[in-house]
Amino acid sequence: MRKISIGIIGFGNIGTGAVKILNSRKLLLAQKIETEILIRRICDKNLSRSRDVSIDKNILTSDAYEIINDPGIDIVVELMGGINPAREYILAALKKGKHVVTANKALLAEHGNELFREAAERGKSIYFEASVGAGIPIIKSIREGLVANKFHSIFGIVNGTSNYILTQMSKENCSFASAVNDAKAKGFAEKDPTFDIQGIDSAHKLILLTYLAFGRIVAMKDVYIEGITEISSSDIAYAKEMGYSIKLLAIAKKEGEELEVRVHATLLPKEHLLSSVEGVFNAIYASSDFAGDLMFYGPGAGQLPAASAVVSDIVDLAQDIKAGLFRPTLNSRPDNSIKGLRKIDDFESRYYIRITAVDEPGVLAKISGVLAKFGISIASVNQKEKLKSHVVPVVMVTHEVKEKNMRLALKMIDKLSEIKDKSVAIRIEGV
């Protein structure tokens, strides 16, 4: 039986999971692809840590180049994370004629152009199923299952930590801070959850989804990113009353000849399937021209789900290598109908706005006057019960409005003497 040898760089959580799966399904995989997958070498800086998996100690090394330079290794599996030295290792591996499997969304999002170009020039592949949605086969589905489709939009809940926090705030009616603490206690948030709650992690994944669906790697600086740190439990409660959930969505959407690429909290109608995606689960919703609207749902993180995706990449590559097949060209071609990225000022959206005003006659008239001045038309108004002395939250839903106008209007509203707190604005996505 043909043998394919792999080297794993990064023997942490996902790396250990990949070894577990490759060990326990060794026979099954060999039967399925008529090829034996051998773990030839594993690299980690920490070789003494005890890991919940049995391996031959002799294959361990702390020098990644013992893998990169080993002519007997066909596939380098990079699971160390971070930008450097992961980038350097992957480039070196490609130069040495290895194919690469990685779960490193940050690296691919920030250096994808360089890495994919290098791979193409060397006739090698970079597979990265675990980088979005862990075990959900979303990348394979877009690349291969929907190979003939063009996309109108792709958007989803791609960060389990944020979704857990928002779900908790909604279910327990608790504050953002308390939901974050709960997430940390349950192991659903890291000690420093900045990347997750600020939308950075979602943006990394969105860049990869955008690459697959629209054929271009958008620079991080061109992704509009808002996190969930400003979302309050009262916004979640008011939205719920009106039939909406609040979700942190990563959105890539064609509008005319422009592409919008953005990450922000969004009001979604309760009936939208994404509204039912709770806790640490992820789901990606794709709108395609032939196959229609599809959704892919599953655990968005975790050792074994991510490792399941890593192993599926290894299995695909093992077959490609055996057959001499080169498939990175399956990644989308640039969609030529897209002329550029839409600027944030030009986004159009309906809005949920919450304004904190004194409870006096004439305030609503003043607020509506400012909105009218900027051509913002109001779909519904709801003045809530008084909070403290004389202060009431006014909740409004607008019709479609340009982002820029909304921002200017709120700036002017917040300057009114009757306004007692910074106004909140959250975009609404339709179904």
Added chain:
Amino acid sequence: MRKISIGIIGFGNIGTGAVKILNSRKLLLAQKIETEILIRRICDKNLSRSRDVSIDKNILTSDAYEIINDPGIDIVVELMGGINPAREYILAALKKGKHVVTANKALLAEHGNELFREAAERGKSIYFEASVGAGIPIIKSIREGLVANKFHSIFGIVNGTSNYILTQMSKENCSFASAVNDAKAKGFAEKDPTFDIQGIDSAHKLILLTYLAFGRIVAMKDVYIEGITEISSSDIAYAKEMGYSIKLLAIAKKEGEELEVRVHATLLPKEHLLSSVEGVFNAIYASSDFAGDLMFYGPGAGQLPAASAVVSDIVDLAQDIKAGLFRPTLNSRPDNSIKGLRKIDDFESRYYIRITAVDEPGVLAKISGVLAKFGISIASVNQKEKLKSHVVPVVMVTHEVKEKNMRLALKMIDKLSEIKDKSVAIRIEGV
């Protein structure tokens, strides 16, 4: 550029869709797989019908053997449907060394063993992505994306017609008959919808999902099948009050060393994601050991969604052929921990039951007495408002009970003089 030639047998709805997609994405696909896909011949018994797609009339034939016997054709795409002569054509094509793409779930469900065996012996592949969930890449996801996983269960809404009918009954509070008529008027049900509403179509698809997840083709006679014809709008309304939806589910589930394979209406908690799948949409929920619980959602029927799947199969095969890759071994191995199929009598489930009784003292005592006799424990009872003179529906939810006991109990209950209509029992699936 390498060329791969295909012949299409069946130029109906999906066949026309496949030609449309191959025509309109010719260049894109050639770029993606560095191979040109040529439609060399198309067979249909009706050559005069006008079709919404442009083709060279000279490639049309009414003789399938002009495709099967053409040495220049690499892939035979069977889209005629039905058992015979589709079966004969596919067998002949395999014998002539062709790979096969088909959307024919009935044929594969009933003759899959014969067809897959023939393909394996000839070293050829049968790809069938369009046979379950149309454009949803569920088959590729199980075969490849989840290649290292074993499954605990796979279940889903795989018949859009039935789901549309149940959704209408729930939303419009209308009768089964009126929902069927509405589905027919909107083109969501065929003139004779028997296969859909009786669960036959769902059973065919379930057999294919079971094959992929558990490695065995279960005979139709061994699938327990109930349709939705007995579901009334009052059952849907009562279920809704208790927080459940009613869905026609196709379920394959490992219980100990046995496999349950069944199609029937099911009460699902409203919070279960499948409860939010409405109208003609399909969704398949898979519970896997490494990747966890996943769901795949999309339009379950339609010309272009199905054709999108057919084209993805053709693209995969074109690459396999170019590389000399043989991948049918990716289909699951038989799961050896499964010793046999569980008999319907041994199914265990919670039940929703609706009993139509006269409104007299002592009736509930009699009913509960019978249930107790069969060891059936009641979780909740709800006596509804009187319908006609002296007749009330009694709605109960039971704890887990063996199917056989439930059946015997209801038989005995229905013999009581106080019972005025056949009792209804619907299984409840947990989350």
